[in-house]
Amino acid sequence: MENSHEILLVALIATFAVIHLSRAEDQEGFISLDCGLPPSEASPYIEPDTGLWYSSDSGFIQSGKIGKIDASLPKTLKSYVTLRYFPDGIRNCYNLSVKQGTNYLMRVTALYGNYDALNITPKYDLYVGPNYWVTIDLENRISGQSEEIIYIPRSNSLDLCLVKTGTTTPMITSVELRPLANDLYITESGSLKSLKRYFLTSSDTILSYPNDVNDRIWEPKFDPEWTQISTTLEANNSNGFLVPRNVLKTAAIPANATARFNITEELDFPDDQIYLYLHFSEVQSLPISESREFDIFWNGQRQFDKTISPEYLKTTTIYSTTPVTCKGGVCNLELIRTTNSTLPPLLNAIELYAVVEFPQLETNENDVVAIRKIKAIYGLNRIAWQGDPCVPQKFLWDNLNCNSTDISTPPSITYLNLSSSGLEGTIAAEIQNLTHLEKLDLSNNNLTGDVPEFLANMKYLMLINLSKNNLIGFIPQALLDREKEGLQLFVDGEHRCLSGLCVTVTEKKIPVKTVAFVSSATVMAIIVVLVLIFLFKKKKSSNSEVLQPLPIKLGANVTSTNISEISIEVKKKKFTYSEVMEITKNLARPLGEGGFGVVYHGDINGSQQVAVKLLSESSTQGYKEFKAEVELLMRVHHVNLVSLVGYCDERGHLALVYEYMSNGDLKHHLSGKHDSSVLKWSTRLQIAMDAALGLEYLHIGCRPPMVHRDVKSTNILLDERFSAKLADFGLSRSVQLGGEYHVPTVVAGTPGYLDPE
Ligand SMILES: *[C@@H]1O[C@H](CO)[C@@H](O)[C@H](O)[C@H]1NC(C)=O
Ligand SMILES: *[C@@H]1O[C@H](CO)[C@@H](O)[C@H](O)[C@H]1NC(C)=O
Ligand SMILES: *[C@@H]1O[C@H](CO)[C@@H](O)[C@H](O)[C@H]1NC(C)=O
Ligand SMILES: *[C@@H]1O[C@H](CO)[C@@H](O)[C@H](O)[C@H]1NC(C)=O
Numbered sequence: 001m002e003n004s005h006e007i008l009l010v011a012l013i014a015t016f017a018v019i020h021l022s023r024a025e026d027q028e029g030f031i032s033l034d035c036g037l038p039p040s041e042a043s044p045y046i047e048p049d050t051g052l053w054y055s056s057d058s059g060f061i062q063s064g065k066i067g068k069i070d071a072s073l074p075k076t077l078k079s080y081v082t083l084r085y086f087p088d089g090i091r092n093c094y095n096l097s098v099k100q101g102t103n104y105l106m107r108v109t110a111l112y113g114n115y116d117a118l119n120i121t122p123k124y125d126l127y128v129g130p131n132y133w134v135t136i137d138l139e140n141r142i143s144g145q146s147e148e149i150i151y152i153p154r155s156n157s158l159d160l161c162l163v164k165t166g167t168t169t170p171m172i173t174s175v176e177l178r179p180l181a182n183d184l185y186i187t188e189s190g191s192l193k194s195l196k197r198y199f200l201t202s203s204d205t206i207l208s209y210p211n212d213v214n215d216r217i218w219e220p221k222f223d224p225e226w227t228q229i230s231t232t233l234e235a236n237n238s239n240g241f242l243v244p245r246n247v248l249k250t251a252a253i254p255a256n257a258t259a260r261f262n263i264t265e266e267l268d269f270p271d272d273q274i275y276l277y278l279h280f281s282e283v284q285s286l287p288i289s290e291s292r293e294f295d296i297f298w299n300g301q302r303q304f305d306k307t308i309s310p311e312y313l314k315t316t317t318i319y320s321t322t323p324v325t326c327k328g329g330v331c332n333l334e335l336i337r338t339t340n341s342t343l344p345p346l347l348n349a350i351e352l353y354a355v356v357e358f359p360q361l362e363t364n365e366n367d368v369v370a371i372r373k374i375k376a377i378y379g380l381n382r383i384a385w386q387g388d389p390c391v392p393q394k395f396l397w398d399n400l401n402c403n404s405t406d407i408s409t410p411p412s413i414t415y416l417n418l419s420s421s422g423l424e425g426t427i428a429a430e431i432q433n434l435t436h437l438e439k440l441d442l443s444n445n446n447l448t449g450d451v452p453e454f455l456a457n458m459k460y461l462m463l464i465n466l467s468k469n470n471l472i473g474f475i476p477q478a479l480l481d482r483e484k485e486g487l488q489l490f491v492d493g494e495h496r497c498l499s500g501l502c503v504t505v506t507e508k509k510i511p512v513k514t515v516a517f518v519s520s521a522t523v524m525a526i527i528v529v530l531v532l533i534f535l536f537k538k539k540k541s542s543n544s545e546v547l548q549p550l551p552i553k554l555g556a557n558v559t560s561t562n563i564s565e566i567s568i569e570v571k572k573k574k575f576t577y578s579e580v581m582e583i584t585k586n587l588a589r590p591l592g593e594g595g596f597g598v599v600y601h602g603d604i605n606g607s608q609q610v611a612v613k614l615l616s617e618s619s620t621q622g623y624k625e626f627k628a629e630v631e632l633l634m635r636v637h638h639v640n641l642v643s644l645v646g647y648c649d650e651r652g653h654l655a656l657v658y659e660y661m662s663n664g665d666l667k668h669h670l671s672g673k674h675d676s677s678v679l680k681w682s683t684r685l686q687i688a689m690d691a692a693l694g695l696e697y698l699h700i701g702c703r704p705p706m707v708h709r710d711v712k713s714t715n716i717l718l719d720e721r722f723s724a725k726l727a728d729f730g731l732s733r734s735v736q737l738g739g740e741y742h743v744p745t746v747v748a749g750t751p752g753y754l755d756p757e
């Protein structure tokens with residue numbers, strides 16, 4: 001027996017000469033791809049011989065070329081005329097959209113038809129996802145090869161892959177998927193590959209759709225030792241299997257009424273594990289005096305513990321629930337009439353399936369979705385990036401690696417190297433869904449935008465190379481913290497935060513001397529300047545004036561509102577104006593007045609104390625500074641910079657909600673008006689140190705560097721332990737080194753604090 005049915009094309013055409021117009025809803029869930037049909041041609045179309053709707057395969061595969069069988073060949077099905085062949089790449093895959101957990105009958109047909117005029121029949125392997133299914137070998141198969149499998153996809157997408165195994169070029173003619181009822185064709189394990197499906201009739205008619213609503217193909221078979229019996233009446237086929245009624249109209253009985261009914265099948269692969277399905281329906285109306293009873297013997301053993309007596313015009317299906325191997329690859333079915341049966345046994349149809357194990361689990365579905373999105377976002381057109389990214393290991397996508405040693409757990413992507421891949425745009429958020437990633441190399445591309453904070457949340461990451469890109473912005477503090485824990489982070493430029501300095505940033509309790517010792521000359525210089533300022537500063541009016549502040553400029557292709565709003569909503573809370581009123585108890589306790597409005601005390605849920613800066617409505621420049629400040633505070637995270645708890649942006653009402661600094665601003669303490677004791681020398685030094693670290697972070701830790709532009713004692717706030725934090729970033733702006741930002745020449749700041757030049 002052949003392990004696959006060769007299609008009798010001529011017979012098929014004869015059968016379907018008359019087809020009623022089919023209704024599309026009868027084919028719900030069907031996937032019928034006519035491979036190689038140019039998308040420009042009418043698609044979908046109705047196959048004239050079957051009434052099935054076929055569409056072009058071009059939306060389901062990115063590779064391959066289109067061919068057409070030799071026109072001089074005898075007429076065949078329309079869907080068999082064109083084909084797709086794959087001269088490039090080892091593995092080429094169709095990506096089919098299926099329903100997870102649904103039982104599908106999947107049929108793949110390849111008809112060579114000398115499309116390339118080379119007369120070299122292809123031989124290649126077919127894979128379902130990461131698992132080998134079957135070899136297509138068209139040698140001596142002039143009318144093509146059709147393979148079927150009953151398969152339950154483990155996710156909503158199914159990869160069907162053609163794998164080149166020798167020198168010939170894989171090609172494919174059609175791909176068909178038919179959903180089946182989920183309780184049919186059940187196996188203990190694995191999937192069912194169709195070996196034989198025939199019905200016993202002396203005609204040469206092949207039946208499929210629309211005779212079979214599931215589009216199974218039933219071939220005719222008849223032996224000289226049999227006699228056909230038949231009926232013209234329609235049988236009741238509603239036992240789940242929905243065997244076509246035309247199949248149930250004919251049956252075979254042994255010609256010698258006393259002999260056994262005997263069918264022998266020889267397997268191509270003797271070790272195949274076989275499932276057997278038998279369909280019976282009595283076609284003769286038996287008088288009371290007659291009976292037809294028989295037992296089923298499968299490979300010489302009585303099966304199913306049951307004597308069969310088929311009902312008149314009603315289907316009985318008997319099938320194995322456990323697979324068997326046939327000794328020597330020869331399977332034998334015998335139907336033996338019981339002693340008191342007056343009539344010989346009868347059989348209408350038989351199906352044989354072999355178990356195909358698909359042991360290799362697909363890659364973690366989240367990883368697959370993410371890497372496919374990444375592939376699409378960056379337009380990576382790599383021939384090897386098809387099918388499952390990780391498995392089988394020999395087809396691992398290039399520049400990727402996975403932990404795929406154990407086939408019984410889904411592999412995950414652990415390494416992604418897109419170095420020098422011409423990537424453009426920002427670092428894709430989808431990368432965070434590669435949750436098991438250990439090494440990420442995006443170096444030497446044209447990536448723009450921020451270093452995203454999510455990288456810090458990818459717990460297995462050990463190495464990130466982002467160098468040689470056009471990234472801007474700050475390296476998120478959380479990522480710098482990870483670096484401290486051993487993450488290797490490679491970013492461009494002398495201006496990124498050097499790891500030695502970053503370490504000191506969070507370790508506030510280190511004695512000043514030690515910190516100063518390890519710090520760079522830059523920090524020392526800043527400290528000295530600050531100390532001098534704070535010690536010898538003259539008293540100044542508290543209501544400082546602002547000279548021409550500049551709006552902050554953002555990356556070329558994003559508007560400032562977009563960037564801030566999207567990102568703010570991720571981490572910071574957006575308050576409504578009424579919530580702001582609730583927090584501040586209707587603006588009950590003003591704390592002071594800043595450049596753009598009054599600051600009020602408030603608390604959130606009675607626990608977290610906050611300071612709320614309300615932008616006064618009269619402030620004309622205010623909205624730009626407001627945006628600048630939100631934008632900046634959103635990106636910077638540092639112990640010496642006042643952090644933003646939330647903001648309010650309602651028509652006409654702008655408010656910023658900060659953490660509360662209970663000891664107010666430094667100016668207040670330096671003024672001598674404060675009731676409590678004068679600041680101690682060590683506290684002053686610590687405050688200078690803190691402020692310097694905040695500035696150092698803005699200048700060195702951020703990319704592009706930030707200039708505060710309004711450093712003064714009123715903008716240095718003190719918490720309950722007199723730790724200092726910089727506030728009021730409304731005038732700050734980023735400085736792009738040698739980039740598209742022009743150097744600002746407009747003066748901004750507070751008179752008295754400005755460099756006289
Ligand atoms: C594969 O098909 C799924 C489902 O239709 C789709 O979401 C996904 O984008 C496709 N992938 C590719 C690489 O075409
Ligand atoms: C077919 O048989 C089933 C039971 O097996 C029954 O429920 C159904 O009514 C029958 N249909 C017809 C048309 O007789
Ligand atoms: C019919 O089968 C029986 C039992 O197998 C056998 O004895 C008999 O010779 C057969 N008759 C013919 C005509 O072959
Ligand atoms: C029936 O099967 C037996 C093997 O079990 C074989 O010896 C015999 O020749 C077969 N008879 C027919 C009619 O095929």
Ligand SMILES: *[C@@H]1O[C@H](CO)[C@@H](O)[C@H](O)[C@H]1NC(C)=O
Pocket residue numbers: 291293338340341
């Ligand atoms: C045939 O005989 C068995 C007992 O040998 C009996 O159980 C069965 O009912 C009989 N069948 C018919 C149709 O009479």
Ligand SMILES: *[C@@H]1O[C@H](CO)[C@@H](O)[C@H](O)[C@H]1NC(C)=O
Pocket residue numbers: 403404405406407409410411412436
């Ligand atoms: C890969 O690693 C992840 C997490 O470490 C684990 O859940 C998964 O089971 C691993 N897969 C294999 C095949 O080892």
Ligand SMILES: *[C@@H]1O[C@H](CO)[C@@H](O)[C@H](O)[C@H]1NC(C)=O
Pocket residue numbers: 417418419439440441463465
């Ligand atoms: C990424 O690939 C490039 C060359 O393709 C190689 O030089 C580099 O070392 C790789 N990166 C990592 C992290 O392995």
Ligand SMILES: *[C@@H]1O[C@H](CO)[C@@H](O)[C@H](O)[C@H]1NC(C)=O
Pocket residue numbers: 366429430431433
């Ligand atoms: C990450 O995966 C989750 C769950 O699968 C999904 O909801 C989310 O949209 C994905 N995120 C991105 C950025 O693709």
Ligand SMILES: *[C@@H]1O[C@H](CO)[C@@H](O)[C@H](O)[C@H]1NC(C)=O
Pocket residue numbers: 419443444465466467468490
């Ligand atoms: C990071 O990438 C750059 C540019 O491709 C390369 O020169 C450098 O060696 C890489 N660093 C590491 C540690 O892979």
Ligand SMILES: *[C@@H]1O[C@H](CO)[C@@H](O)[C@H](O)[C@H]1NC(C)=O
Pocket residue numbers: 422423444445446
């Ligand atoms: C970045 O893009 C420019 C032009 O768009 C191109 O010349 C350059 O080679 C690209 N750089 C990299 C590393 O891909």
